[in-house]
Amino acid sequence: MYEVAIQRAAALLHASKHAIALTGAGVSTPSGVPDFRSVGSGLWARHNPLEKASLVSFRRDPNAFYAWLRPLARAMCQAEPNPAHRALARLEAMGVLKALITQNIDNLHRMAGSRVVHEVHGHFRTATCVSCYAECEVGPFLDAFLQHGLAPACPDCGGVLKPNVILLGEQLPVETFSAASQAVRACDVMVVAGSSLEVAPVGGLPRLAAFHGARLILVNDQDTQVDGLADVVIHANVAEVLPRIVDALQC
Numbered sequence: 001m002y003e004v005a006i007q008r009a010a011a012l013l014h015a016s017k018h019a020i021a022l023t024g025a026g027v028s029t030p031s032g033v034p035d036f037r038s039v040g041s042g043l044w045a046r047h048n049p050l051e052k053a054s055l056v057s058f059r060r061d062p063n064a065f066y067a068w069l070r071p072l073a074r075a076m077c078q079a080e081p082n083p084a085h086r087a088l089a090r091l092e093a094m095g096v097l098k099a100l101i102t103q104n105i106d107n108l109h110r111m112a113g114s115r116v117v118h119e120v121h122g123h124f125r126t127a128t129c130v131s132c133y134a135e136c137e138v139g140p141f142l143d144a145f146l147q148h149g150l151a152p153a154c155p156d157c158g159g160v161l162k163p164n165v166i167l168l169g170e171q172l173p174v175e176t177f178s179a180a181s182q183a184v185r186a187c188d189v190m191v192v193a194g195s196s197l198e199v200a201p202v203g204g205l206p207r208l209a210a211f212h213g214a215r216l217i218l219v220n221d222q223d224t225q226v227d228g229l230a231d232v233v234i235h236a237n238v239a240e241v242l243p244r245i246v247d248a249l250q251c
Contacts, residue, residue, distance in 0.1 A: 001236075002234050002236060002241065002244075005232050005233070005234050006234070006241065006244050006245050006248055007248055008231070008232050009191075009217045009219075009232045009234070009245045009248075010245050010246075010248035010249040012189050012215050012217060012231060012232065013091070013096050013189060013191075013217075013245070013249055014096075014249055016096065016188050016189040016215075017188055018098050018186055018187050018188050018189075019091070019096050019097050019098060019187060019188065019189040019190070019191065020097065020098055020099045020100065020101065020183050020184065020187040020189075020190055020191070020209075021088055021091070021097055021099075021100045021101065021190070021191040021192075021193060022100075022101045022102070022103075022190060022191070022192045022193070022195060022202070022205055022206065023084075023088070023100065023101070023102045023103065023104060023109070023192075023193045023194055023195060024102075024103045024104065024193070024194045024195025024196060024197075025103065025104060025194060025195070026193070026194025026195065026196075026220060026221060026238055027082075027084045027085065027088075027102075027104065027108075027193050027194035027238050027239075028079065028082075028085075028104050028106050028108055028194070029194070030082040030083075030084065030237065030238070030239040031079040031080060031081065031082045031085070031106075031108060032075055032078065032079050033072075033075050033076055033079050033104075033106050033108075034072065034075060052064070052065065052068040053065070053068065053167055053168055054167055054168040054169045055167045055168065055169040055170045056169060058162060058167055059130070062151040062160045062162075063150065063151050065151075066145065066149060066150065066151045066152075067149055069163075070145070070146065070149045073124065073142075073145070073146060074146055076105075076106040076107070076124060077142065077146065079106060079108060080108075080111070081108045081109075081111050081112035082108075082239045083239045083240070083242065083243045084193065084194065084238040084239040084242045084243070085108050085109055085111070085112035085114070086112045086113070086243070087242035087243040087245070087246045088100060088109065088112070088114060088191075088193070088242065089109070089112040089113035089114045090246050091191075091246055091249075092113075092114055092115060092116065093113065094246075094249070094250075096249065097191075098116065098183070098186075098187070099116045099117075099118060099180075099183040099187075100114050100116060100117050100118070101118045101120060101180045101183065101184070101202070101205065102117060102118070102119055102120070102121075103120060103121045103195060103199065103202055104119075104121070105119065105121055105122055105123050105124050105165045106124070107123060107124065107125060118176050118177075118179050118180040118183065119176060120166075120172055120173070120176055120177050120180050120202055121165060121166045121172070121202075122163075122164045122165040122166045122173065123164060123165065124138060124163050124164075124165060125137065125138055125139075125164070126138060126163075126164045127141075127152065127161040127162060127163045127164060128161065128162055128164055129154035129156065129157060129159045129160070129161055129162075130159055130160050130161075130162050131154065131157050131158075131159025131160070132154060132156055132157040132159060134154055134155075134156045134157070135164075136154070136155065136161070138152075138163065141161070172201070172202075177201075180205070181205070181208070184205050184208050184209045184212070184214075185208065185209075185212050187209055187212075187214045188213070188214050188215065189214060189215045189216075189217065190205075190206060190209040190214050190215075190216050190217070191217045191219070191242075192206050192216060192217065192218045192219070192220070192224075192226070192230075193219045193220065193238045193242060194219070194220060194221075194238045195220065195224070196220070196222065196224060197224045197225055197226060198225075203225070206218075206226045206229065206230075207226060207229065210226070210229045215231045216229055216230040216231055216232070217230065217231065217232045217245075218230040218232065218233045218234070219234045219236065219238050219241050219242060219245075220234075220235065220238070221235060221236065221237060221238075222235065223235070
């Protein structure tokens with residue numbers, strides 16, 4: 001199934017000079033990390049994002065935010081890269097993929113071996129104090145947080161630490177998004193994997209790539225707003241399809 005589309009995707013990547021990838025939560029759901037919008041199982045199906053994951057709600061009640069974050073953080077800590085993550089790392093190691101843009105904060109792309117990763121929604125490796133703005137590694141606080149669920153305190157001033165992930169109402173990291181946008185403008189092929197493309201401004205990047213002449217390969221289990229622009233559209237599990245595309249490229 002999808003064999004013709006897989007071969008077409010492999011051919012586009014083989015002919016490319018500057019391929020990049022854009023990934024969303026659907027790349028990590030096979031690793032056990034929940035996504036946000038799936039009906040019934042997505043995080044927003046159970047919680048109002050403005051009440052749980054906005055900058056305003058964090059400032060109002062950090063402990064409520066951390067109580068919401070706790071099961072997600074536990075899932076991310078237990079997760080391992082799946083075949084989709086490893087396939088994209090293989091593409092980079094082969095010299096085909098020049099950069100990877102991800103909306104995910106779970107670090108699984110880096111764990112899989114990807115090196116050029118633009119984490120446009122931030123990451124969970126570090127945190128910043130909301131009082132003195134000191135930045136520190138999350139690692140030393142992680143076990144205590146997962147065990148007790150309380151907001152971690154800054155070791156310098158005792159203020160609340162905010163993980164360096166982008167909350168609703170918060171600006172994307174300027175340097176990271178600028179680098180991602182530059183990669184999009186330079187690419188000739190973009191692989192979009194596991195993203196609904198419903199979150200701005202990242203959801204607009206495939207259109208930007210197409211505007212600059214790039215070919216689009218879209219692998220997602222549901223329709224997206226750019227299906228009609230893509231050269232290849234495969235509605236299937238990314239953990240099954242991406243390894244097959246890389247295997248076809250290596251044949």
